[in-house]
Amino acid sequence: MTVKDFVLGKTVWRESKRQTAARPRLRSLGTGDWLAAVSGVILAFAALCALFPGWIAPYSPTSMEADRVLLPPGAAHYFGTDYFGRDIFSVVVYGARDSLLIGVASVLAGGLAGCIIGAAAGIAGGVIDLILMRFIEIVMTIPGILLALAIAAVLGPNLFNMIFAVAVSMVPGFARVFRSQIISVKGRAFITAARSIGMPAPRIFFRHVLPNAWSPVLVMATIGLGTSILTAAGLSFLGLGVVKEIPDWGTLLSQGRGYLTVAWWISTFPGIAITLLVLSGNILGDWLRDRLDPKREQR
Template identity: 65%
Template sequence: MKEVISAKTVWKERRLRTSLSRPARKAAASELFVYGAGLVILFILACALFPKGIAPYAPTQMFADSILQPPSRAHLLGTDYFGRDVFSLVVYGSRDSLFIGVASVLVGGLLGGTIGAVSGYIGGVPDMILMRFIEVLMTIPGILLALAIAAALGPHLFNIVFAVAVSAVPGYARVMRGQILSMKHRPFVTASRSIGASPLRMFWWHVLPNAWSPLLVMATIGLGSAILVGSGLSFLGLGVLKEIPDWGALLSQGRGYLTVAWWIATFPGLAITLFVLSVNLIGDRLRDALDPKKSRA
């Protein structure tokens, strides 16, 4: 009898601890989401859309008497080998980096989602052909595929967007195809078919609205990866050749001065790290919110 009572007591205590820890876990997750969303909004508004409101100098302004100056009151993040303010360069350089990330995610998600949806819903020979094409792309690592496309097309902003987008297409296509396959045999789709709904109507009004949520989470997390790949291409000299360099180009320019001016490469790298971390926090929270199993836990 004592063993039964003790087992029940232990089970109740564990359940109580679990129920008490759930609000704490949800509060911590919500807090991290707020921090991540706040940093992303700050980057987009203050850096990409309204850089003049935060940058103290023009990105092309040179200070001949302050070349390679360390961080100070006059230059918050120091100056580079041309005497340009590093903080202003980081702020203005975010425009191209964020554009590459957002545009490549939109293009890659649209292409990959369309391929996966058509392949999964139609099936048969089109499914086999499209999936063999996706599997060929998947045999090449994403960064190498983007590197090959960017090298073939040349250094241009839209070429970089296309290269990063194509490298992400296989992942979106596979996820979307799996969702479509799991949805098109659900009871509500079968009921719609039984009352005479056309295949296009069933796909547009019943299958697709219930299959896109994992793609949204993947696109959110993929935004950080796209910025990393775009910055990597710029670091290798395949990025945009402009007067105002993006974050990857700033890293490339500062690598030769690490021993004498560490701040040139360090602060663009920190900007990339903070933005990617913020996007990943948002993506993790979206994944938990859209996952019915975790939402019930």
């Protein structure tokens, strides 16, 4: 082997090593990734039930069969029937629409209002920050479910009132989180540099502050989806939910509590649906928090 061949071979080996190092490393899926994937499937199935319930439900939710009253779960009726002869599985599928609508709408409304308040307090500072945060702290002294219960009781049972009541109970959390993110980001060196070159304040906010402050809000919104659905189900269970021919999950729980000894399935399966949806939202939120954490160790 000549010196030229040795040098050439060494160069090729270095190039091959560099290309191998440049390839993205395939990281094996951990337990958290699998749980997040299962949670995503559950949430996607719930969304499919809410959007296209007729594709999934085998019966009409308003179909009453006198000869099929209180049938246990079986091949004909997966979740059994209730005291009207309605198929519980079909009622649960159709009831997902109101539950998810209230959950998503209340998170969007409460998150938007909370972020606006938090951004105003974090950017303005001084007296405005003091007034807004003291107001938020006063609201936070009332438990969220109790605040939503009081608002829903005053406004009456209505879909819009339910969304408004749940959204108001979520505003303080979003406001405090977003305010802390705004204060943290606006004190960094690149914000000071942007100010020093005369960049307008609105452009600094939308181009530099907001993109670096939204990730905790996204995680909180994902977790808040399950919380809002649970709160809405609690209000419906207490009789403050939407009065409709097709009951939502909380109303179905309330209707079946008097039949627990003879027909446990009426309340059990809506309760399982609520539990799975809330748990999936929390697991997905924890996974997003880990993925969006800039200090997470790169494997």
